[in-house]
Amino acid sequence: MRRPDHNERPAMTEPKCTDHVTLNQWYPLGAIDEAPRARAIDTVLLEENLSYAVAGDGTVAAWRRREDLKPGMPVDVAALTDTLPAISAYGYVWASLGRPPAALFPIPEYAEPDRRKLNAATIGVNVSAPRAIENFLDMGHFPYVHTDILGAEPHTEVKEYDVEISTDRDEILATRCRFFQPMASTASDGGADVDYIYRVPHPFCSVLYKSSPLDETRLDVIAVFLQPLDQEHIRAHMMLCVLDDENEDKVIKRFQQTIFGQDKPILENQYPKRLPLDPRAETPIRADKSAIAYRRWLSQKGVTYGVIPAAA
Amino acid sequence: MLDQSRNRWHPIAASHDLAYRHVFHGQLLGREFAVWRADDDFVNIWENRCLHRGVRLSIGINDGRELKCQYHGWRYSNRTAGCTYIPAHPADAPARTITNRTFSAVERYGFVWTAEEPVGEVPGIAGLAEGDLLVLRGIPVNAAADRVVEHLQTHRFQPVGALDADGAEMVVETADAFSLALLARQGTAETRCVFFVQPVDAARSVIRGVLDRQPEAAQRMAVLRHHNERLSALRERIEDAVRGEPAPAPIEPVFDPVPAELAEMPQPTPHGRKATLRVEVARKWAAADGIAGFELTPLGGGLPTFQPGAHIDVHMPNGEIRQYSVVNGPGESDRFTIGVKREPESAGGSSCMHDTVREGDVLAISEPRNNFPLRRDASKTLLVAGGIGITPLLAMAQALHNQDLAFELHYFARDEAQMAFRERLDGLGATLHPHLGLDPQATGDTLSSLFSTYQDGMHLYLCGPGPMLEAARRVAAERGWPEQAIHFEYFKNTNEIDDSSTFEVALARSCLTFQVPAGRTILDMVRENGVDMPSSCEQGACGTCLATVIEGEPDHQDVYLNDTEKRSGTKIMTCVSRARSARLVLDL
Numbered sequence: 085m086r087r088p089d090h091n092e093r094p095a096m097t098e099p100k101c102t103d104h105v106t107l108n109q110w111y112p113l114g115a116i117d118e119a120p121r122a123r124a125i126d127t128v129l130l131e132e133n134l135s136y137a138v139a140g141d142g143t144v145a146a147w148r149r150r151e152d153l154k155p156g157m158p159v160d161v162a163a164l165t166d167t168l169p170a171i172s173a174y175g176y177v178w179a180s181l182g183r184p185p186a187a188l189f190p191i192p193e194y195a196e197p198d199r200r201k202l203n204a205a206t207i208g209v210n211v212s213a214p215r216a217i218e219n220f221l222d223m224g225h226f227p228y229v230h231t232d233i234l235g236a237e238p239h240t241e242v243k244e245y246d247v248e249i250s251t252d253r254d255e256i257l258a259t260r261c262r263f264f265q266p267m268a269s270t271a272s273d274g275g276a277d278v279d280y281i282y283r284v285p286h287p288f289c290s291v292l293y294k295s296s297p298l299d300e301t302r303l304d305v306i307a308v309f310l311q312p313l314d315q316e317h318i319r320a321h322m323m324l325c326v327l328d329d330e331n332e333d334k335v336i337k338r339f340q341q342t343i344f345g346q347d348k349p350i351l352e353n354q355y356p357k358r359l360p361l362d363p364r365a366e367t368p369i370r371a372d373k374s375a376i377a378y379r380r381w382l383s384q385k386g387v388t389y390g391v392i393p394a395a396a
Numbered sequence: 397m398l399d400q401s402r403n404r405w406h407p408i409a410a411s412h413d414l415a416y417r418h419v420f421h422g423q424l425l426g427r428e429f430a431v432w433r434a435d436d437d438f439v440n441i442w443e444n445r446c447l448h449r450g451v452r453l454s455i456g457i458n459d460g461r462e463l464k465c466q467y468h469g470w471r472y473s474n475r476t477a478g479c480t481y482i483p484a485h486p487a488d489a490p491a492r493t494i495t496n497r498t499f500s501a502v503e504r505y506g507f508v509w510t511a512e513e514p515v516g517e518v519p520g521i522a523g524l525a526e527g528d529l530l531v532l533r534g535i536p537v538n539a540a541a542d543r544v545v546e547h548l549q550t551h552r553f554q555p556v557g558a559l560d561a562d563g564a565e566m567v568v569e570t571a572d573a574f575s576l577a578l579l580a581r582q583g584t585a586e587t588r589c590v591f592f593v594q595p596v597d598a599a600r601s602v603i604r605g606v607l608d609r610q611p612e613a614a615q616r617m618a619v620l621r622h623h624n625e626r627l628s629a630l631r632e633r634i635e636d637a638v639r640g641e642p643a644p645a646p647i648e649p650v651f652d653p654v655p656a657e658l659a660e661m662p663q664p665t666p667h668g669r670k671a672t673l674r675v676e677v678a679r680k681w682a683a684a685d686g687i688a689g690f691e692l693t694p695l696g697g698g699l700p701t702f703q704p705g706a707h708i709d710v711h712m713p714n715g716e717i718r719q720y721s722v723v724n725g726p727g728e729s730d731r732f733t734i735g736v737k738r739e740p741e742s743a744g745g746s747s748c749m750h751d752t753v754r755e756g757d758v759l760a761i762s763e764p765r766n767n768f769p770l771r772r773d774a775s776k777t778l779l780v781a782g783g784i785g786i787t788p789l790l791a792m793a794q795a796l797h798n799q800d801l802a803f804e805l806h807y808f809a810r811d812e813a814q815m816a817f818r819e820r821l822d823g824l825g826a827t828l829h830p831h832l833g834l835d836p837q838a839t840g841d842t843l844s845s846l847f848s849t850y851q852d853g854m855h856l857y858l859c860g861p862g863p864m865l866e867a868a869r870r871v872a873a874e875r876g877w878p879e880q881a882i883h884f885e886y887f888k889n890t891n892e893i894d895d896s897s898t899f900e901v902a903l904a905r906s907c908l909t910f911q912v913p914a915g916r917t918i919l920d921m922v923r924e925n926g927v928d929m930p931s932s933c934e935q936g937a938c939g940t941c942l943a944t945v946i947e948g949e950p951d952h953q954d955v956y957l958n959d960t961e962k963r964s965g966t967k968i969m970t971c972v973s974r975a976r977s978a979r980l981v982l983d984l
Binding site for chain 2: 227228368
């Protein structure tokens with residue numbers, strides 16, 4: 085599929101994305117810390133050209149791109165009209181092209197005052213959003229893609245774990261996940277099993293809880309918030325909310341960027357780029373329980389954007 | 397209009413593109429291929445996606461015998477493209493039906509040719525003699541193949557020997573929809589060049605040219621450069637010509653769905669005691685004193701994928717059926733190699749193989765089954781073989797060796813002359829530890845010292861005569877090896893089977909209840925009631941007829957399950973074991 089040219093279409097036409105489940109979600113557009121104050125910033129969401137801005141007081145706004153507000157031009161956020169729904173959450177500007185829910189999914193740990201919160205990276209990836217979510221949920225690739233960091237041969241086994249679709253919150257929850265990690269903590273040289281919990285509270289966002297190397301009673305939170313540019317291209321925003329009062333920001337960011345940089349070429353060589361929901365398109369194994377649940381959940385919700393729906 | 401026939405052969409690579417242990421990315425009519433040459437020179441052309449998560453196999457790793465996917469380390473065998481190992485589940489043998497799509501490959505005129513559904517042979521070209529040709533660099537062109545062929549009609553080049561002159565006389569000797577032969581003549585110099593145009597996609601092509609003979613070494617670079625310049629100029633002309641035209645839509649390849657039984661979760665595939673394959677004895681030789689080696693090649697078609705530890709049933713001319721482990725190393729997929737020991741007291745199986753079966757004979761065999769799968773996530777693996785018990789362990793040793801995993805192969809044999817498959821053993825180097833001529837006492841002492849260093853993450857695989865296995869299992873347990881780290885395979889079950897009991901069996905999923913009378917087995921009665929059930933050795937040694945017990949207490953009489961499994965009461969070998977309780981409910 086050719087990448088659509090986002091500049092050629094006039095604004096305010098029919099939305100390119102006709103999937104209302106997808107259209108009615110909140111999406112991240114950019115990190116608040118990285119946005120110049122009260123200046124227009126251009127971006128793309130679901131094939132629509134948008135702009136957004138962050139006011140000096142932290143208020144955010146998003147609108148369909150227009151000629152009189154070119155990127156970098158000063159913006160009076162409070163005076164803007166004809167804007168899209170927009171909120172500030174978890175360090176990002178979020179907007180919606182449809183009718184979004186009143187609140188974004190909760191991450192209670194974000195409110196804990198002793199945590200470091202930062203945008204580790206915003207990276208463009210030539211893949212559909214659901215393929216990237218599946219990769220985020222996957223442990224089996226650690227020894228092969230994140231060799232000697234998140235995994236190492238011969239410790240390749242994905243041990244049995246539990247997956248449920250939480251009915252009260254409409255999200256996927258994978259618990260009791262464990263995977264062998266070399267250099268699991270700074271305190272010891274050897275490897276050990278590390279615990280993980282995965283949540284998928286949004287079709288294109290996932291939150292991971294992982295044993296903290298510095299405080300064994302608590303969990304680090306790492307989230308990936310995806311901004312679909314179109315069905316086969318995303319910007320991935322990596323949010324960290326971790327217990328670490330030792331390392332500089334750049335050290336923490338570099339680590340996550342290394343990990344993501346290892347995933348990127350794999351994701352960009354997945355074929356087809358959109359996630360096939362037909363159970364017979366690919367071969368799942370027990371280790372893929374969370375991915376199987378995710379594909380079913382997307383099917384049941386009726387998501388058609390970034391996926392190849394199962395034949396009826 | 398571009399002819400999109402799937403029956404027509406096209407070149408998709410030059411033979412020299414398939415460099416040692418490289419994986420080449422090819423494409424024909426919109427379909428991508430992973431193209432790789434194994435160390436045995438077989439050229440594999442596969443669908444360019446791993447069956448697991450669709451990652452391109454052209455970014456995978458060619459280890460000479462298998463192709464490994466970069467994403468999750470799934471391994472696919474040379475030739476069959478069957479998956480041989482899934483690292484996320486090291487204790488399970490992958491279902492044999494996880495097999496990637498393969499395409500025909502023929503090497504001719506210095507190119508690798510394929511077609512989705514080829515009909516006939518690769519076309520012969522008059523004036524091109526195999527062997528002495530000069531293959532030019534493939535030139536990609538952003539234009540449909542039919543347009544490229546059209547422009548090639550007026551292509552000009554200089555013959556070898558008159559490269560620096562200009563204005564050679566050009567003759568179009570032959571032409572068809574995807575190729576043409578051009579002859580360039582100047583004075584006495586004359587060179588024929590055949591061009592094949594590979595339709596990569598609806599609007600993309602590769603020009604693959606080959607000269608009718610190798611120029612002298614000194615001229616070679618100049619000739620290649622000349623054609624490179626001429627073809628690059630041609631490429632620009634063609635692309636200029638088609639620039640204004642609407643580009644045809646890319647061809648969407650259709651992918652085969654995976655088999656329905658694999659779509660949800662891998663389930664063991666049911667197989668009866670069936671001999672579905674016909675093989676020819678291509679070679680029979682003395683693999684050691686008293687051990688005959690057999691190489692079995694398929695009669696038409698290929699062989700299914702095997703994994704280390706797998707065995708096949710061999711149906712013999714005298715009506716006997718015996719199980720033999722596949723000795724092959726990874727990627728050796730054009731034949732099965734087995735070793736048969738002459739058993740003086742056998743019921744006629746081994747003597748038939750030794751005395752009656754000859755090279756050229758045809759035998760019926762089952763598909764390979766793996767009830768002795770090899771984990772490859774051990775920190776170190778100990779393989780301990782006694783006598784002919786070397787056969788499954790030799791397959792394992794070759795797989796571990798190929799992957800550079802830590803292991804030792806301990807081979808107990810009477811003397812050097814009784815060590816089988818010497819050439820394979822020699823390939824293992826220092827990992828092979830022979831223990832020759834030991835009596836039972838010395839064997840016990842050696843095992844005791846071998847097993848003295850258990851560390852978490854180590855695994856032990858045992859195969860050999862019953863008394864040695866019993867001793868080895870006992871010593872390992874005494875030395876602190878946990879039961880789940882000890883894997884074993886008996887040749888046969890020497891327990892005396894007591895089949896005097898009578899009990900009721902209910903099959904939960906089939907909704908059937910029946911009596912098992914004295915003298916009959918559960919397996920017999922299951923089949924008599926119309927439920928298909930796989931089996932192989934039918935004496936409680938191989939593990940094929942395993943069933944899950946939902947209710948009731950089994951009376952274990954097999955040598956396949958370990959003690960923990962037996963105590964748990966949740967599994968039963970239906971060919972020999974029975975019930976202590978009046979009723980057994982099985983998950984069948």
